[in-house]
Amino acid sequence: MPDGFAPPTRDATLNRRTLRYVVSVLAELEFPGMRLVGGDALGQGYFYELEGKQLVAAEVEQLDSKLQELIKSGQGIAAVKKPWQEALAYCEEHNLQAAKQFLESRVSAEVDMHECRGVLRLALYPLHASTAALKDGCRLLHCEAGMIASFAEGDYVPQPGLRSSLLDAAVFGKSFGITSVGQLNALQQVGRERKDFALACEFRQDAKIAEIALAVANRKKDGKPVKIVCIAGPTSSGKTTFANKLCMNLRGKGLEAIPLTVDHYYLPLDRQPKYQARNQRSDVDYDSIESMDVDLVGEHLSALVRGEDVMTPIYDMKTGYRKEPGQHFDGLKPNGILVIEGIHALNPFYTQAVEASKVYKIYISPLSSLQLDDGNKVKTTDHRLLRRMCRDYLFRGHSASKTLGMWDNVRKGEGVWIFPHQNNADFVMNSAAEYEIGVLKTFVEPLLRAVRPDDPEFAKASEVLLWLDRFSTWPPEITPPSSLLREFIGDGAFDCH
Numbered sequence: 194m195p196d197g198f199a200p201p202t203r204d205a206t207l208n209r210r211t212l213r214y215v216v217s218v219l220a221e222l223e224f225p226g227m228r229l230v231g232g233d234a235l236g237q238g239y240f241y242e243l244e245g246k247q248l249v250a251a252e253v254e255q256l257d258s259k260l261q262e263l264i265k266s267g268q269g270i271a272a273v274k275k276p277w278q279e280a281l282a283y284c285e286e287h288n289l290q291a292a293k294q295f296l297e298s299r300v301s302a303e304v305d306m307h308e309c310r311g312v313l314r315l316a317l318y319p320l321h322a323s324t325a326a327l328k329d330g331c332r333l334l335h336c337e338a339g340m341i342a343s344f345a346e347g348d349y350v351p352q353p354g355l356r357s358s359l360l361d362a363a364v365f366g367k368s369f370g371i372t373s374v375g376q377l378n379a380l381q382q383v384g385r386e387r388k389d390f391a392l393a394c395e396f397r398q399d400a401k402i403a404e405i406a407l408a409v410a411n412r413k414k415d416g417k418p419v420k421i422v423c424i425a426g427p428t429s430s431g432k433t434t435f436a437n438k439l440c441m442n443l444r445g446k447g448l449e450a451i452p453l454t455v456d457h458y459y460l461p462l463d464r465q466p467k468y469q470a471r472n473q474r475s476d477v478d479y480d481s482i483e484s485m486d487v488d489l490v491g492e493h494l495s496a497l498v499r500g501e502d503v504m505t506p507i508y509d510m511k512t513g514y515r516k517e518p519g520q521h522f523d524g525l526k527p528n529g530i531l532v533i534e535g536i537h538a539l540n541p542f543y544t545q546a547v548e549a550s551k552v553y554k555i556y557i558s559p560l561s562s563l564q565l566d567d568g569n570k571v572k573t574t575d576h577r578l579l580r581r582m583c584r585d586y587l588f589r590g591h592s593a594s595k596t597l598g599m600w601d602n603v604r605k606g607e608g609v610w611i612f613p614h615q616n617n618a619d620f621v622m623n624s625a626a627e628y629e630i631g632v633l634k635t636f637v638e639p640l641l642r643a644v645r646p647d648d649p650e651f652a653k654a655s656e657v658l659l660w661l662d663r664f665s666t667w668p669p670e671i672t673p674p675s676s677l678l679r680e681f682i683g684d685g686a687f688d689c690h
Contacts, residue, residue, distance in 0.1 A: 209344055210318040212331050213239060214270070216342045217568035218312040219259055221287060228288045231339065232570040233359050233562070235352040236612075240359075241568070242339030250335040257333040267325035271308045272316060280304035283313050291564035294375025299663060315566045317663075354556065354621040362562035362623055365397055371627060373564040374571065378665040387628070391671045394626035398677065402435070405620050406442035409530070409553055413448070419553045420498045420525060421544060422450070424534035425614070426557035427607040429580040431624040431677035432534045435557055437687045438675070440532050449529045453497075453522070456535060457506045460486045462513030474513060480606030482537050491546030493522075497531060498547055500524040536606060539614035556611075556618035559625030565663065574604070575660060576625060579633040580681040586640055587683055593640035597650040597657075624677050631667030636682060638666075 201209065213232055216239075220229035224243055231241035242248070275283070277300060284293040292315050296304065305316035309324070321327070334341045334349055343349040366372045369390060371380070380386040409419045422439065424432055436452055443450035459479065462468050466483050467476040478484060486506075493503045504519035525531065537543050544552050559580075561571035578600060585591035615621070638661060644654035672678050679685025 207319065207321060208326070208328050208331075209239075211270070211321045211324070211327055212342055212344060213568055214307060214314060214320055215260065215263060215309070215324055215327065216241060216333070217314055218309045219256060219263060220568075221312045222310060223256060223259060226288065228290065228567060230291075230564065230567055232564070232568050233356075234570070234572065235341065235355050235359075236350050237345035238334070238341040238343035238349055240336060240339060240341055240356065242337075247338035248335065248340055253333050253335040253340045256340065260331065260333055264324050264327050264331065267323050268309055269323055270320050272320075273306050273308050273313075274303045275306050275313070277302055277304055280306060280313070280315075289314075289567050291373035291375060292566040294373045294379070295566060295663065296375070298375040298378035298665070314568070317565055317569055317660075350616075352616065354616060354618055355560065358621040358623045359560055359562055362560060362625070362627075365393075366562050366627065369393060372562070374663055377563060377627065377631070382668075387667060388671055391626070391628045391667075392673070394628055395673055395676055398624070398626060399438075399675075401622060402438050402442050405439060405553075405555065405622070406446050406448075408620070409443060410446040410448060412553070417550050420530060420551040421494060421547055421553070422530060422532045423538035423544060423552060423554045424532070424557060425536060425538035425555070425611055426622075426624075427577060427611055428603050429577040429584070429681070430557045430559060431580075431680055432557055434677045434680040434685070434687045435622065435624060436532050436534045438677075443530060443532075447528060449526055450532050451525070451529060453505070453531050453533045455490065455533050455538070457508040457515075458486050458490050459484055459508045461515055465513075468513075477513075478606075480536060480610060482540055482542060482610060485537060485543075487542055490543060494531070494544060495546045497522065497524050498551065500526070500529075536610050539617055540610065541614070541617070553620075554618045555620050555622055556615040557622040557624050559629070560621075560623040561625050561627060563627055571630070573625075575657075576630065578657070579630060579637050579661075580678075582640060583633055583636045584681045586636070587681075592643070593637070593654060594644050594648050594650040597644075597653045626676065626678060628667055628671070629678050630661075630664050632669050632672055632678065632682065634661050634664055634666050635669055637661065 217229055220243065227246060228244040229241055230244055231239065233240040277296065281293060281296050284296060306313045307316050307320055330344060330346055332343045334343055341349060371377050371390060380390055409422065412419050424436055426432055440450040440452060465477050467478060468474065470476065493505065496503050501524040503522050505522045506519050507516040509516055539554050539556060559573055559576045561576060563571045565571060582593055582596045585596045641654045641658045644651050669682055672682065674686040676685065
């Protein structure tokens with residue numbers, strides 16, 4: 194999960210940003226001349242490694258002791274400005290390659306930086322003024338040949354699926370020499386550099402979908418046929434287009450893949466547990482699995498897998514009740530597969546009525562491997578917010594302010610109903626194409642600049658604009674019609690808006 198098992202509060206966000214900075218400071222003090230890289234969000238922590246050195250458990254334990262000392266010391270973190278040449282020289286001297294590439298791609302006379310114990314880093318985000326502000330529970334834990342900077346309140350829960358998917362993305366980036374935002378910005382608009390990289394990103398994504406289809410087809414060959422493919426992921430992950438493309442790939446393998454909408458399986462209002470208490474429609478939490486008719490879902494899935502026809506419900510959100518008689522849905526043929534996607538698709542209660550071997554589970558999210566600087570990656574939540582803002586405006590007529598105002602509430606259910614189950618997935622699908630943010634910027638930047646100073650969301654809009662300014666603008670037409678990105682910017686081969 195990119196940001197922990199719940200949307201972070203403003204204070205929690207500040208803590209996590211400060212933790213990443215303090216870890217970077219600590220690494221430079223303890224391993225001078227060596228480059229700390231990473232910042233991948235893996236559950237309630239961030240993964241780091243030292244370039245060219247494999248960390249062992251004893252070294253990480255020693256670093257953790259130093260981290261606790263640095264926190265307890267209450268060392269000040271100063272916001273400073275440095276001339277561009279001086280900042281660039283510092284990055285060169287201390288082998289901060291990603292920061293150097295960024296400075297070379299986004300030049301300004303002065304550079305905002307943070308300083309602690311003489312260690313300088315780009316001021317990518319606001320930080321606490323002192324290391325003492327970090328909450329109790331920040332720890333460094335050994336992980337593979339690197340370490341996790343954990344902010345978990347309890348035991349840290351590893352995320353092997355996310356880790357594997359991010360490693361794969363990093364290998365792809367290295368093969369094209371695009372591992373940082375600075376390198377991405379440096380790609381030339383004249384000629385084929387940008388176009389070829391965009392195509393390579395799309396080919397890689399399509400290859401992953403083909404890989405899933407092959408894995409499902411191979412299960413049939415092994416005598417353990419998959420009958421249900423479940424797809425879940427946080428908002429703006431590209432689930433709808435991904436499901437359509439996967440269905441086509443499965444059909445190419447001779448499997449009759451049929452999408453099933455499960456959004457209509459809500460309990461009628463008079464059976465909603467929270468409604469029954471006070472008869473207040475506003476009490477119903479449509480993100481909660483208790484609002485779903487899990488028994489009917491299980492009954493229908495089992496029947497369809499057996500090849501029996503069912504009448505799927507049609508839920509009327511205006512009334513809170515089902516429209517009778519529902520919709521006829523044919524049972525699966527011997528080579529048939531149901532492809533379902535939704536917030537609860539990875540929850541074991543959702544498919545408990547079907548034999549586990551017949552279910553293939555996919556977690557999907559845009560997972561960028563691009564370094565902003567050497568200790569910070571492009572955050573999945575930032576990426577998804579841009580997608581959501583773009584889609585909300587183009588297809589729902591929502592302003593940037595409205596999307597920003599809803600964002601925390603939209604994300605609220607993710608930590609409860611999606612992220613805890615992601616380790617149960619058979620495949621983690623990375624829906625990010627590394628050129629996307631430059632394209633999304635074309636649509637989103639004007640929307641953010643229209644948010645007025647007297648708007649309650651003005652501060653958020655300004656922060657997103659500052660973050661967005663770190664990326665070059667890319668033309669939308671560089672995006673192929675079949676791209677997952679088209680779900681958010683329109684004119685796509687799978688448009689259903």
